[in-house]
Amino acid sequence: MLLDRCGDTMNRETPEIDFSFVLASSVHDMKNSLGMLLNTLTDVMQKYPPSDAAHAKSYAVLEYEAARVNSELIQLLSLYRLDHDQIRVHIDECIVVDLLNEQVARNCEVFQTRDIQLSLVCDESLIGYVDGDLVSGVINNMLVNCARYSRAALIMSAEQTPDGLCITIDDDGPGYPEDMLNASTYAESRSSFAGGRPHLGLLFANKVALMHENKSKRGFIRLTNDSCLGGGRFRLYLP
């Protein structure tokens, strides 16, 4: 006679995994490792300065890729939270030049190893009302991406406009491809892998911009190719 399976009192349900916790935990671990990686790389670069162009290029690649992983992790965690945990945007005052300087400082090694000149143009007294953490993530992301495509120069600037605070990143690279200039591209939730350009990054930037709301005005992003340096221009507007 077959055993009556219904009499089995063992709990068949697997415990539900709190993915939010898994994600945050994994990201924390990865960032710790990344920290170790970057610090060791700095030490190595100090002890063994590049002996030739190929050597210098290897260092540049290491720096860039590590920075890339870091910015993707930030983006990953932020996007997940914005969608699933319904993290709200937390607006507070910030001194814009400080926020931007911080992202520059975070990534200066990446630009140094690639011989890219990064300049910042922003009034010392410019105040912005933003979610500092999210906007930092977006700027960091854009800088790292631009580092890949720029030739020798990058200008980041910020000013108050009728549409709100505008942060601009101009590069001297080949410019953004046609499909990216179309605003609807980054409003889609399904990112495309064609072209290798960081559509996910723009999705993130767009989402963060939209979440900045003030008295019925919302933020937005614009991509154009009328950069003052001849390449692409990224603009982030926050009301």
Next chain:
Amino acid sequence: MPGNPYEKIQALVIDDFENFRNTVSKMLQIFGIRNVDSAATGAEALRYCASKVYDVILCDQNLGKGKSGQQILEVLRHKPSLNSDSLFVLISAETNKSIIMAAYDYEPDAYLTKPITSQALEQRLQRLFAQRLALMPIHKAMKEEKIDEAIALCKKKIADADRFAGICQKMLGRLLLDSGRYEEAESIYRELLEVRQLDWAMLGMALAKKNQGDSLSAQHWLEEILQLNPLCLKAYDTLAEIMRERGDFQSQQKIIQQAVDVSPLSILRQQILGDISLKNNDVLTAASAYRKAVKIGENSCFDNLDTHENFARAGVQLAKIDKVAAKPILRDALKVIADIPVNFGKNNANKVNSYLLESQLHMAASDERRSLEALGHAEKIIATHPPDLPIESKIEYVKTLREVGHQLEADNIIAELLAEYAADEQQLQKIDCLLDEPRSVKNKAVVAKVNKDGIAFYDAKDFVRAVECFSNALQDFPQHIGLRLNLVQALIGLSKQQADKTQSAIHIKNTLDTVRQMITERHPQFPRFRQLDDVLNAIS
């Protein structure tokens, strides 16, 4: 050669990874901060902090076992100490600072996200030092309680559109609130809110309204903040406070519960949740909250004896209504109680209380043998040190005797206590929880009011409120037969309004059974008890 501006700066680096400590120390040395101490654990760090003033403390949030970065900050800020004003920079891998902020009660001066580059570190420290310098006159005025001077200095920076104008605006609002200038504070916040909805300005507005007695407006503002920012703990705390002031303890509990869900690691809120849910008769929530508070308390400076003892008491009460849910609680509580003398001092009062609560817990777990054994240990100490023991221990002794069924002894001790403290209003108030009818002036008035209010609800057929009113009072006066019979009547009224009477029927039966254990034929309320008992039999 230009002087080193960081020559005199003293820094402390705290992280459990040696590698990280070395890296950060090196970074600091590179831009001129040469006096750097480093510690691997919270305990070590606090030892350093006890003997030296640091200008800046860089601390990782996650330090493995023992205190976390935030818990170290708690210790430094909670009581005035050498380093309560030191710049505290919390380092973590978390990018979203609202999440960390929500977890605890004290805010660091800055957050740094890993991985850290030396440029980022230098820049951040430069900004912090510059800010501290710029705001020093204001902080000095505040420390010396020269509020008007501080306010004037803030206003000047704001008028000058100084780069710290924003921070000064926050401080100005705070100063006006603290010094009672509520209308002025309100106008400042209103001006800001006309341009945009900043949650700190909304919070300020709520506080201004609350302090002017307009609790409804305050509530409206706070609820709006929580719609926009469900992580704003100050809003929950203020809202809970408003509910408490209104006497709406159920709502107070609901709000604290929401705050606890956002910040489960906040020991203070778990303790408050325990206290308020116990008061509201929600023993299950109370036991769970106290248990968490004890667990977090392992590393927190806010741990206290009451929380540990209340955990046990909640467990004992829970066992009376839900044996299954109580089982793990009782098991944990026994461990916690056994450790009380170790954690809070091996004095006689603690030892006695520990044994007494242990005895009650064993009884609740139906282990009579161990219960009597623990009681025996307690009695040995009581017999040899009667004068030392505070009244609270004697009260706990009476409760324990009742739990194990030694009614006569319990009654004898009560008689002794009443004789000794007959004229002492303070002590009588404490003894009242053991009595059927309170003896103290204060509690007689309290019970009279409860009856008045409860009966008013009953007459108006608001049976839910009547039940609540009597139940809450019974937490403080569990031996009061009159109140308990009033509760039964209110429950009967309630059940008549309900379609599904099963829950009420169970509650009525349990309550009458409790009275049955306590009452004697000679009691003035006995006839009433019999009458209600008959009603119960008629219902079931």
